[in-house]
């Protein structure tokens with residue numbers, strides 16, 4: 001099973017200038033819970049955007065896609081195509097793997113994805129990086145209510161979409 005996980009604003013923004021222009025602790029906990037123990041696939045820019053204490057994401061294979069054949073980083077499995085990333089993920093013990101960003105990796109792997117875990121944040125921010133557009137074959141299989149973050153006051157909800 002290949003999942004993709006991201007957090008997006010009302011307008012589908014997932015990033016602005018390489019970071020996420022919000023702080024939602026409930027989403028961090030959600031991300032951690034969904035991906036814990038499973039291989040993660042990310043682009044090099046997302047790897048660079050991880051706070052150093054989270055790099056590598058603990059307890060699982062961190063597969064990093066980069067065009068730079070000389071790139072390496074402690075705790076990362078460098079691959080040079082998304083196809084190679086899938087091979088690495090499937091060769092791990094886990095039955096599922098999670099794509100954790102960024103936009104280019106989501107777009108390249110969307111055709112292979114079985115599930116999308118989307119955090120909707122009720123905020124409108126300008127951003128240069130957008131989430132992949134999910135067409136009508138993607139259906140929310142776990143509709144959740146909007147919640148209000150105790151810490152940030154932001155309204156948010158978690159959606160789980162499967163391809164029908």
Ligand SMILES: CCc1nc(N)nc(N)c1OCCCOc1ncccc1N1CCC(C(F)(F)F)CC1
Pocket residue numbers: 005006007020027028030031032046049050051054057058099100101119
């Ligand atoms: C959480 C952010 C996030 N949310 C959802 N729903 N989908 C994602 N694809 C995602 O982006 C993961 C890669 C970027 O991640 C971070 N970028 C900036 C600051 C912090 C982080 N986190 C904090 C939690 C940490 C833990 F290991 F605890 F999970 C991982 C790194």
